[in-house]
Amino acid sequence: MQPILPILHDFPLQSLNTFGIAARARHYLRVTDGAQLAAACADPALAALPRLVLGGGSNLLFTRDFDGLVLHMALAGRAIVGQLDGATLVRAQAGENWHGFVQWTLAQGLGGLENLSLIPGTVGAAPIQNIGAYGAEIKDVFHSLTAFDMASGELRTLGAAECRFGYRDSLFKHPEGARLVVLDVTFALPRDWQPNVRYAELAQALIEAGIGAPTPRQVSDAVVAIRQRKLPDPAVIGNAGSFFKNPVVSGEQCERLLAAFPDLVHHRQPDGSEKLAAGWLIDRCGWKGRSMGAAGVYPKQALVLVNNGGARGEDVVQLARAIQADVAQRYGVQLEPEPVFI
Numbered sequence: 001m002q003p004i005l006p007i008l009h010d011f012p013l014q015s016l017n018t019f020g021i022a023a024r025a026r027h028y029l030r031v032t033d034g035a036q037l038a039a040a041c042a043d044p045a046l047a048a049l050p051r052l053v054l055g056g057g058s059n060l061l062f063t064r065d066f067d068g069l070v071l072h073m074a075l076a077g078r079a080i081v082g083q084l085d086g087a088t089l090v091r092a093q094a095g096e097n098w099h100g101f102v103q104w105t106l107a108q109g110l111g112g113l114e115n116l117s118l119i120p121g122t123v124g125a126a127p128i129q130n131i132g133a134y135g136a137e138i139k140d141v142f143h144s145l146t147a148f149d150m151a152s153g154e155l156r157t158l159g160a161a162e163c164r165f166g167y168r169d170s171l172f173k174h175p176e177g178a179r180l181v182v183l184d185v186t187f188a189l190p191r192d193w194q195p196n197v198r199y200a201e202l203a204q205a206l207i208e209a210g211i212g213a214p215t216p217r218q219v220s221d222a223v224v225a226i227r228q229r230k231l232p233d234p235a236v237i238g239n240a241g242s243f244f245k246n247p248v249v250s251g252e253q254c255e256r257l258l259a260a261f262p263d264l265v266h267h268r269q270p271d272g273s274e275k276l277a278a279g280w281l282i283d284r285c286g287w288k289g290r291s292m293g294a295a296g297v298y299p300k301q302a303l304v305l306v307n308n309g310g311a312r313g314e315d316v317v318q319l320a321r322a323i324q325a326d327v328a329q330r331y332g333v334q335l336e337p338e339p340v341f342i
């Protein structure tokens with residue numbers, strides 16, 4: 001028997017997105033069980049609606065009300081599910097809070113996710129843009145995920161290769177993966193854990209704390225401290241973290257830019273391309289701390305756009321466009337937004 005779906009109407013979304021943008025959903029379903037998704041897709045009236053899968057709303061920008069069905073992922077649960085090739089397999093349901101899950105793995109004595117501490121949002125959204133920070137990405141310890149296919153109504157298990165993870169990218173951000181809803185994610189956390197302190201600021205913080213051979217917990221604590229120092233807390237000031245991806249340019253383009261701007265911040269990639277620091281480009285265009293209406297650039301980090309209070313999604317879009325135009329004009333580099341515009 002299909003479950004009765006507790007669908008709400010004209011539902012406010014302001015508290016469900018970290019930018020704190022006022023927007024409403026025509027229909028809203030808090031999904032606590034995968035069977036509800038199957039029921040929603042089997043209902044012809046609901047299946048005909050535009051759908052938005054919502055996690056913690058920390059990588060979204062609402063530019064209007066959503067005239068369709070919001071599926072708010074609230075599936076809960078996490079467990080150790082097995083051992084495989086020197087790794088412990090841990091699985092969490094899509095609605096689990098990401099940072100809470102990372103802390104839980106550490107409490108189990110398992111390292112591997114500590115560099116990704118304090119990233120807002122849910123476990124189910126983590127694979128969507130292959131979340132990354134401090135020299136790590138989830139693809140490094142990803143094992144598999146279960147997804148519900150909203151077109152066929154089938155459950156699918158996808159391994160890392162099928163997820164096609166890239167820099168802030170995966171299958172799910174492309175048309176062929178857009179109908180997949182992540183229900184749970186499994187990680188393979190190495191029993192023979194080694195700290196990943198390639199990121200200079202993290203290594204420096206551990207040295208300054210006098211920690212030579214850190215535990216996973218100590219790495220997590222250091223990451224949390226750095227993030228709290230540098231990034232605005234969405235509970236206090238609305239934002240979606242980094243607003244632009246770091247642009248990747250060819251080696252030749254980077255050389256040309258370096259000739260004109262010798263202090264350009266760039267990181268060589270294994271394929272010879274160069275990743276530029278978007279925050280540096282924005283800062284050098286003079287945007288740090290500036291505002292346009294109620295939307296602004298965070299004074300401590302030019303890559304973060306903020307809602308100074310009462311901003312509409314359109315205000316943030318206007319600000320982002322102005323920044324993109326300046327960076328394109330000065331450096332010939334096109335910045336691409338990281339959050340999804342709704």
Ligand SMILES: Cc1cc2nc3c(=O)[nH]c(=O)nc-3n(C[C@H](O)[C@H](O)[C@H](O)COP(=O)(O)OP(=O)(O)OC[C@H]3O[C@@H](n4cnc5c(N)ncnc54)[C@H](O)[C@@H]3O)c2cc1C
Pocket residue numbers: 018052053054055056057058059060073094119120121122123124125126128129130131132133172180181182183231232233234239240241242340
């Ligand atoms: C202060 C701050 C710091 C941040 N720092 C980082 C960082 O260091 N690194 C980083 O990578 N990101 C960072 N982010 C961005 C954000 O936290 C991540 O992208 C996070 O994974 C988004 O999770 P969410 O649950 O909030 O997703 P949402 O914003 O709700 O959704 C994001 C996208 O994923 C889709 N989606 C959500 N859940 C599912 C699901 N179960 N199945 C299918 N699709 C789904 C949505 O439809 C949408 O397209 C930061 C954000 C903030 C506010």
